[in-house]
Amino acid sequence: MPVARPELSDSRVIAHVDMDCFYVQVEQRKQPSLRGQPTAVVQYNSWQGGGLIAVSYEARKFGVKRSMRGDEAKQVCPEIQLVQVPVARGKADLNDYRNAGSEVVTILARRGRCERASIDEVYLDLTIAAEAMLADNPPECLETISEEAVKSHVLGLEEFPAEVGSDARERVRHWLTRSDASRRDKLLACGALIVAELRLQVLEVTEFTCSAGIAHNKMLAKLASGMNKPAQQTVVPFSSLSKLLGNLPIKKMKQLGGKLGTSLQIDLGVNTVGDLLQFSEEKLQEFYGINTGSWLWNTARGINGEEVKGRLLPNSHGSGKTFPGPRALKTVASVEKWLSELCEELSERLQSDLEQNKRIAHTLTLHAHAYKPNDSDSFKKFPSKSCPLRYGTSRIKEDALSLFQAGLREYLGLYNVKTSGNQNSGWGITGLSVSASRIVAIPSGTRSIMNYFPHQEETCPQVLLSSEKLIQDAQLLSPSENCLGSGGHLTLQSIEPWIACGEEDKETKHSMPLDRQKEDTEMCKLKLQDKETLLCSSPAAEVYQGWEKVQTESSGDYLTEKIRDSLESEEGKRKSNKEKGMSTISRYFQSQHSGSLLKVENASTSKLSESSSLSEPQSQLPQENSLARGESSVDARLCSQIKLKRPAWSYDVDEVDQDVLNELPKQIQEELQAWLRPQKRSNTVKKDLGITRYFLPAKDK
DNA sequence: ACGGATTAAACA
C-alpha cells in the first residue's frame, strides 16, 4: 500500500473519528424512546429475524454481536429493541445513514483537511490548526481545559510519575498542559483539544456521539479511535509506540485483518506487530513485494505516511442485493426486474449527486454472483462488466441489462447458444449490483473558467451539422445490440452529457418576479444536453457521431422535473427554437454567469482553517470560489491561443501551449483538467471525431 | 452458497 512520505519524525496531527454504533444512533434520533435501551438495527426481518448490522452498547453488554440473527439476539437479550433498516424498492435503503453521515462530516471538516473514509468514519489532518494553536494560544497558557479534553485517554500516561492523589483527569490535564513536553507531544495535546471541541459540536448539532484517536499518522489514529468507545478519545504519543505495538496482535492493524495478516502469522510466525521488527525490509519485500514489504516494515515501527485526502464525497455509488439460496434468480426476466429496481436507486442517487454536488459519473459497472450446478468449471466467477455511463434511468437500465447479458453469455460459455431464453438452464443469480464510478466534478467555478475564454459568443454550427438521422441511428444502437452483440468488447463510447447550470437568459430573468428569480437561481437550472454518442461496432469500427439536443425552457421550472424530463424523454430531442444549431457546449459557455447554488457548507469562520484551506483545495465539495481576479498576461496569451479559427467556445488543445497552461492559477488549471481529462479518447476510435477532437488533452498520448 | 450492502484501492 501507499508508502507516501514515511518518516520516523512525522509530526503531523491526525485524527480518526468513528461514530458509535452509527445506524443505531440514527434510529434512536428518529425514535428517541429507544435511547438508552439495548437496541439493534436489523435488515430483512423475514429469515431468522434478520441480520444485525449495528448494535447499541447497552445491547453489547448482553453479548449481542453484529451479524447475529435477530432471533439469536432476542435469546441473549430479550429486552432488545430491533429496528428495521428502511426498505425501498424491495431492498435495504441506506440513504438515511448516508445523509446523517454527511451532517457529521460537515462539522468535522471545519478545522482541517477531512477525508470521509466510510459512511461513519473520517480522518482529519489537524496539523496546521494544531501548529497555529501552539503558536498563538498553547494549552500550557490556558487556565481551563475543556471537560471533554481532560477525559481523553493518553496512552503511556501511567508511565509518567505523577503527583500522588491525582485522579485520571488531573493527570491528563497535567499532560495536556506540560510546558516541558516535546514539540510533538504538545502538538498532539492541541489536537486533542481540537478534537474534543469538534466532538462536542457534533453532539450538539447532530445528537450523535463519536469516538476518536489522535496520533501522528492515520494508522495510529485509527487504531486509537477503537480503543475507548463509546464517546471517548484516545491520544497516542510517540513515546507510547513501542509498548503499544510490541504485543499488539497483528490482525488488529488495519489492512492486516484478512489474508495478509493470516499469511504473516502462518508463513512467518508473526503474531504481534512487534514480531515484525525482526524482519529486514528486503526480506518482507521478498515475501510480499516491494510496496507491501516496505509498508509492513514501516508499520512495525508505527510509521505510516499516508496522507489524509481532502475528500468529503464518495468516489462511487452502488446499489446491490443478494438472493441467497432458494431465492436465486433463475430467469432473465427476474434479473431484469431486479436490475430495474437497483438501477432506479442508482439513478436517483446519481441525480442527487449531480444536483447537490455537480458531479458526473462516467462508468457503469455490473457485478453479479452466480452458480451453475453440475458443470465442471462450476466455480467460475461471473465476470463484472462496465461501460460508459449514460444518464437517465431508462438508459441505465438498458445498459445494465446489456452488461448482464454479456456477462451471462461469457459465464455460461460460448456453446450455450441463443435464447435459452427465459427458461432456467441450470444457472442461478445469487447477487446483483450496479455501480457508478469515475465521478468527476463539473467545473463548478464555471465563471472562473469563463474568464479565460473569449466572451464573444457565436454559434458553432459547422461542427454540429446536426446529423439527426445519425443520432437516431445511434440511439437505436444501444450498447446491447451493438457492442455486446458480436461477442466482442464493449465499444460504445458515450461522451458525457453536458450539463450547464446557471442563468441562461438575463432578459427573461430580470423581468421575472423577485421570488421567482430567487427560486430560479437557487435551484440551479441545469441544462442538460444529453450526450454525444459515438458508436463503433466491433469489426468495422465505424464511427457514428450524433448530437441530440435537449433543451429546457428557460422559464426555469422545477429543476428536478426538467432534468428528469430531458433525461427520460426520447422526444425532447427536437425542440429547437432560436437555439437551434447551437451546441450545448456553446450554450453552456454562454450561461456562465451562473448563480451557482452551491451551498458552501463549512464556511469556516476560524482563521486557522482559513489558512489551511488556502493552501490546498480541500475537497471537491463545491466551493463557490471567487478567486484569481488577478488579470494576468497569461490570460491574454491563452486567449490568443484559443483563437477563433474555431467557434468562440471551442479550442484545440493541441494548440495550447502547456507552459501557458501551467502559468494559470492552480485552480483554473484544475478546472481545465477536469474538463479535459474525461475527454480522453479511447484508442479504439481513431477517426476524426469532430468536436471531441477539440477536447483532447495536449500531451497525453 | 445466509455476514448484507457498500465503498475503496491495488493489482494484473
Place this chain on the structure above:
DNA sequence: TTGTTTAAT
C-alpha cells in the same frame, strides 16, 4: 483500461 481481488464497516 477493464476486470479481479482484498479489505473494512
